Amino acid sequence: MPEYILFVDDEKLIKRLVSHYFRNQIRKGEYEFIFAYNGIEALEILRENPLINLVITDINMPEMDGLTLLGKIREFHENTKSIIVSAYEDIKMIRQAMSLGACDFINKPIDFQDLENTISRTLDYINHLKKNSYLEEQTQLPKTQTNQISVVSQLITESVYEINNPINWISGNLQEAQVVIKDLINNLQLCQQQFTDIPPEILQNIQEHGREDLVSQLSKMMISMQVGTDRLEQIGNNLTTQIKQ
Template sequence: MAIKILSVDDELDLEVLLTQYFRRKIRKGEYEFAFAHNGLEALKLMLDQPDFDIILSDINMPEMDGLTLLTKINEMRNPALKCIMVSAYGDMENIRTAMNRGAFDFATKPIDMEDLERTIEKAVEQIAFIKEAQKEHNQLEAIQYDLTVARDIQQSILPKQFPPFPQYSQFDIYATMNAAKAVGGDFYDFFLIDDNHLGFSIADVSDKGIPAAIFMAISRTVLRATALRQLSPARVLQQSNELLCRESVNNMFVTVFYAILNIHTGELVFCNGGHSRPVYIQHEGDVSMLPLTGGLALGVMENATYQEKTIRLKANDSLFLYTDGISEAMDGDYNQYGNERLIKVCRSMKNMSAKEMVETMNKSVCEFVNGALQSDDITMLALTYKGE
């Protein structure tokens, strides 16, 4: 693409000099010249052809001098447009003023064409650098826009209305997901399987960023669709695993905890596919982690088998589900938050609402990391069984 140069000078012989000296570059399509005889003509041309790269302007002209034209060009805020000012050798005051106002360089009369050529070449190098930087900046802005849209889409598929089922007083549930990047691989979900059973899950994809976000959406869809067929937790994870093993790319997998609560009896049937153990907060008893059920993460191996276990929640017993972004959160000295601290905070959660439980844990983690960069997605789900 030709470099477009606008020469602004009231002396016609400069047009002849430029077209003769640069005739080879003009013929090759490297340079393209346009000419104006004063600042007003130049501005009109620039409005008609806003793609000029270099303005070669005399300082002393009638009907808008070069310094005024330079001010007008600066108002256009185009960093890729370079101005080379021309003046008599002894007119150093105006040349100094032009340079202070942002002119790229200057040439003195009588013009040394070889020196002017070198000046134009330097300007061309600067213009190419700035245009490439602008291109990269625009690409980054486009990527950031896409990430923002992806984040909004990802957040939109997670339940966000709390309380989600105000017609049911038997349980209280609340959840949040905070991605380490614009988008993440964690998710939570909950849904009514029928009038008597609540299904809920929490999961963590092995990767981060866009790939994890895509696999997260697939995993969440597969898990929910399978669960709504009213299968047991072990069967849900088994069938979801078969589907995800076919969809997995780059050896991605997802750890999942899935449970079904009978909202009338408190019976909880759960299956853990390689996920962090939820915390069982007994209202009138101990605080401990739920036992493992021996299952692999989903998407690792076809034909994997899964087992489930059953407990019975009493009134005001709670469960706290989380991803390892909490237990592995690090402070500035790379110390981990750890399970011991997590259990300690959970002991303080008795008699709290589900939302208060999540907020309490989030506050504790934030105080621990003390401003250190979040390295992993953090997702939490708290559930309290109220009883009939």
């Protein structure tokens, strides 16, 4: 049985792009994508399709925006989980979306490999919650003990996802910072080549610190921070694997 995923975005090209990228999973019956172009249409589809477990929604849309949609999902479809799509600069909206129950987010323009990984990670989370619910109904343990196990397991799983959200945010910002710093250094180099009448104190500062040392230090800092975020992500994934077992 496929995983039913509702994708909500007012850009109609997204249907073609998503269908093309996930064509193998769709052909194999792993995923079934349903598309809506605003929040009102999405809610109607959710009412008609109870098998939808995951909603991926843009924030900025006409008629009903993504934040309003998240609130409605939280109120009327509490078992349906959400991923938001947003630009880097929409930090306030991303935080608000997380407070409304979004499990994760991806940035625009969409990196489809990142989208694939985020979908897989969120579906794992959803299936784990379903498994806990099923075990609670079927297990022979006393109900109070079953509830305790279920609550602890769910808390650990949710903590893992709370760790992964800022990790994804930090990692994305690191990539952006690397590009910005590289452009900044290139511009400084061009300015130095073009303008020969540079004050002595600035020249002395350039000679003392050196462009090459600056580039090297910044590069090492970025690599170190990326290694740290990768390690945190690995810890989160290991915890998730242990919980499943």
